[in-house]
Amino acid sequence: MVGVKDEKSEKCLELFLKIGLDERTAKNTVANNKVTTNLTAVIHEAVVTDGCDRRIGNLLYTVATKYPANALVHRPALLKYIVSSKIKTPAQLEAAFSFFASTGSEDFKLDEFEEVCGVGVEVSTEDIERTVKDVFEENKNLILELRYRTNVGDLFANVRKRLPWADPKIVKQLIDAKMYELLGEKTAADNEKPTKKKEKKDKPAKAEEKKIADDALGQPSEEDLNPYLIFPRPEDNIQVHTEVPFSDGSVLRCCNTKEMLEKHLKVTGGKVCTRIPPEPNGYLHIGHTKAMFVDFGLSKGERWLVLPEVRYDDTNPEAEKKEYIDHIEEIVQWMGWEPFKITYTSDYFQDLYELAVELIRRGHAYVDHQTSEEIKEYREKKMNSPWRDRPVAESLILFEDMRSGLIEEGKATLRMKQDMQSDNFNMYDLIAYRIKARDKWCIYPSYDYSHCIVDSIENITHSLCTLEFETRRASYYWLLHALGLYQPYVWEYSWLNISNTVMSKRKLNFLVTNNYVDGWDDPRLMTIAGLRRRGVSSTSINAFVRGIGITRSDCSLIRLDRQEYHIREDLNKTAPRTMVVLNPLKVVITNMDSSSIMHLDAKRWPDAQTDEAFYKVPFSNVIHVEHSDFRKNDSKDYYGLAPGKSVLLRYAFPIKCTDIILADDNETILEIQAEYDPSKKTKPKGVLHWVAEPSPGVAPLKVEVRLFDRLFNSENPAELDDWLADLNLKSKELIHNAYTEPSLRDAAVGDRFQFERLGYFTVDKDSTPEKLVFNRTVTLKDGYGKVGK
Numbered sequence: 001m002v003g004v005k006d007e008k009s010e011k012c013l014e015l016f017l018k019i020g021l022d023e024r025t026a027k028n029t030v031a032n033n034k035v036t037t038n039l040t041a042v043i044h045e046a047v048v049t050d051g052c053d054r055r056i057g058n059l060l061y062t063v064a065t066k067y068p069a070n071a072l073v074h075r076p077a078l079l080k081y082i083v084s085s086k087i088k089t090p091a092q093l094e095a096a097f098s099f100f101a102s103t104g105s106e107d108f109k110l111d112e113f114e115e116v117c118g119v120g121v122e123v124s125t126e127d128i129e130r131t132v133k134d135v136f137e138e139n140k141n142l143i144l145e146l147r148y149r150t151n152v153g154d155l156f157a158n159v160r161k162r163l164p165w166a167d168p169k170i171v172k173q174l175i176d177a178k179m180y181e182l183l184g185e186k187t188a189a190d191n192e193k194p195t196k197k198k199e200k201k202d203k204p205a206k207a208e209e210k211k212i213a214d215d216a217l218g219q220p221s222e223e224d225l226n227p228y229l230i231f232p233r234p235e236d237n238i239q240v241h242t243e244v245p246f247s248d249g250s251v252l253r254c255c256n257t258k259e260m261l262e263k264h265l266k267v268t269g270g271k272v273c274t275r276i277p278p279e280p281n282g283y284l285h286i287g288h289t290k291a292m293f294v295d296f297g298l299s300k301g302e303r304w305l306v307l308p309e310v311r312y313d314d315t316n317p318e319a320e321k322k323e324y325i326d327h328i329e330e331i332v333q334w335m336g337w338e339p340f341k342i343t344y345t346s347d348y349f350q351d352l353y354e355l356a357v358e359l360i361r362r363g364h365a366y367v368d369h370q371t372s373e374e375i376k377e378y379r380e381k382k383m384n385s386p387w388r389d390r391p392v393a394e395s396l397i398l399f400e401d402m403r404s405g406l407i408e409e410g411k412a413t414l415r416m417k418q419d420m421q422s423d424n425f426n427m428y429d430l431i432a433y434r435i436k437a438r439d440k441w442c443i444y445p446s447y448d449y450s451h452c453i454v455d456s457i458e459n460i461t462h463s464l465c466t467l468e469f470e471t472r473r474a475s476y477y478w479l480l481h482a483l484g485l486y487q488p489y490v491w492e493y494s495w496l497n498i499s500n501t502v503m504s505k506r507k508l509n510f511l512v513t514n515n516y517v518d519g520w521d522d523p524r525l526m527t528i529a530g531l532r533r534r535g536v537s538s539t540s541i542n543a544f545v546r547g548i549g550i551t552r553s554d555c556s557l558i559r560l561d562r563q564e565y566h567i568r569e570d571l572n573k574t575a576p577r578t579m580v581v582l583n584p585l586k587v588v589i590t591n592m593d594s595s596s597i598m599h600l601d602a603k604r605w606p607d608a609q610t611d612e613a614f615y616k617v618p619f620s621n622v623i624h625v626e627h628s629d630f631r632k633n634d635s636k637d638y639y640g641l642a643p644g645k646s647v648l649l650r651y652a653f654p655i656k657c658t659d660i661i662l663a664d665d666n667e668t669i670l671e672i673q674a675e676y677d678p679s680k681k682t683k684p685k686g687v688l689h690w691v692a693e694p695s696p697g698v699a700p701l702k703v704e705v706r707l708f709d710r711l712f713n714s715e716n717p718a719e720l721d722d723w724l725a726d727l728n729l730k731s732k733e734l735i736h737n738a739y740t741e742p743s744l745r746d747a748a749v750g751d752r753f754q755f756e757r758l759g760y761f762t763v764d765k766d767s768t769p770e771k772l773v774f775n776r777t778v779t780l781k782d783g784y785g786k787v788g789k
Helices: 009-018 023-032 034-048 055-068 069-083 090-103 109-116 124-138 139-150 153-161 168-183 197-201 203-219 258-268 284-295 322-334 343-359 370-378 392-404 445-456 467-484 505-515 529-532 538-547 561-574 742-746
Strands: 242-245 253-254 274-277 306-312 340-344 365-368 415-417 431-435 442-445 462-466 489-493 584-589 598-603 614-619 622-626 646-649 654-662 669-674 701-706 734-739 753-754 760-762 773-778
Touching: 009 023, 009 034, 023 034, 023 467, 023 614, 034 055, 034 069, 034 284, 034 467, 034 773, 069 090, 069 370, 090 109, 090 139, 090 538, 124 139, 124 153, 139 168, 139 584, 153 168, 242 467, 253 467, 274 284, 284 462, 284 529, 284 538, 306 322, 322 529, 340 365, 343 365, 343 392, 343 431, 343 442, 343 445, 343 467, 365 392, 415 614, 431 445, 445 467, 462 467, 529 773, 538 561, 538 654, 561 622, 561 753, 561 773, 584 734, 614 742, 701 742
Parallel strands: 274 306, 306 340, 462 489, 584 669, 701 773
Antiparallel strands: 242 253, 365 415, 415 431, 431 442, 584 622, 598 614, 646 654, 654 669, 701 734, 753 760, 760 773
16 A cells, blocks of 8 residues: 555645546555655635546646646646646646647747637537538548448547547447448448458558557656666666655765675676565466566576576465465466565564564564554654553663563554654555464565665565555664665666556456355456466466556546557457357258258368468358358348358358258248358359368357456446446357367367357366366457357
């Protein structure tokens, strides 16, 4: 938790929450002194200290972080426009920033400002409808030609150019509705892959498209990709890189002495030593993969040799389980990392105890008898504990009594004597030891006490952690300085936060224990176990983490489709193709002998050349296609199967629908009758996937398919008051009787496949010899069909 509990910080936090900031953003803001100062000033200038609408609050936050510094004199005027909702969209606010940046401190004309920012311009839904209609009329021929391959982004930009202050959500909704009105349902041809000839022609464009996609994702700088480039070398860790101010005006300049550094380098040989300190009290999630990547992966091929280790922070015996430790070790290996060594904080309990005694002797710690509630109250009021100044000898005796089990749990703690008047809450006499009666040790060290000391004992060169620990840096260095220990270089990076999910261990645990999901490895969760079960590879996870960079910006939410891009890139290269029909519709080929079986070549890979790249699929007079690939009523723009219409069966023959067999209700389709063209002279536009009976009267291989979607409807459910109400009730769909071709019979748990026109799937651990179970990893790109979605 970010340190925001002192009186001043708590007031700021309360103020920021009042204007509608989500809790995480508010806490991160309080941890940033510059933004806190700016936002506090903005809120008071706007006279909204009693709170305001979240939309206004978000605009105020943007003003606090982006307003041009050369025009501060005009900021109050802008805030009046925001609070009165004369400026109410990000587009208007950006226009205001540009206006004031060019105006500077000079006077400006209100009418010019209002015109530039669209003040008073009300764009009605009718206005947007008319403009969308005009844009579609102008581009109608192109849209009819390209159909659903039309670049909707160009249409959107065209409308926004004419109506810059229109509500973008309404614009998008109306464009989508107009597309449907003009083109109708997507057809099989819309959903079909471009032909091979077309692919060859478009290859250079495809490469350019990938470059554009990468540019759209945002290319991190070399420094973001590898912050080791800005870190000091181990031999340079004698320079001052952090200053800790004290309330009495003195400043601690954190650095090692020459003797300390020489002793450290003698042990490490000048190598970089990092560590991942997971607390074994839960399952790892995708945020931990960023920590692994920082500590294990960044220096590969760089100028340093890194010796990364895994250190279990096992200082809370009530929360730790062997299950979690085993899981962490398994996941680290599965992610492709090999730790230099594995250690436990408990390995150093004797050292930590002896150093605590030394800390007391030096006058930097004392035994306290306040309750946890009293400690909280005194810290909030910046008041010293009544026992803060007790004699050193008395604290030594009491600490030994704590160690020996002579004092009851909760009756005493050892606290560090830091700076109760500091501006940093994490300098308010943090607890070093609590009493927890166990077999050997009756006292257990806190994270704040043990973390930095064990870093020093293990000769960690670079102590890397996420930004919520930034305010703990002062305490980290204070303690090492007080004990005269070697000081590692500390650096913090941003938390990995992905859309449409929750990352809080508390929220994840709530979902699991209350059966909202099916365990820690539920494929809808962003736990690494869940991603692994869903079919996501460690390769794609590492590529995703490298792609977003290792920045210190802590306010970004990474869209889920950015991760899905890397998943598809990996699976497109590694997952062989096969055919599966999710919702089978029986088709009987009447001009083919019922006893005849052909075995046709199908491609495991698009550019198959060698024999190994092909597999055999049976073709008989009874096949099954998707229900959604058949219509009773044909139309000119429809390329699926319909009465009297022909389609091409992938890797097989054209077939033409000749009859429909209906149930007694005259609605339900029981069977389609068709004729096939063995000469293949028919050239239909639609291409369908299918599965045939492998032998007369024998049904195809039946499998279960699980279709997973985003767990939450909102991009950032964690900021919602009722985040559970945002759960996507359609995030899991079970299809019990899908059909597949025989070659999948021997698929093993973890095998990955591309089901043609459907997506990427993996074999789930729930599979049995009698029935395979497949999990959908991710859908195909937009150019493919969305059958079964």
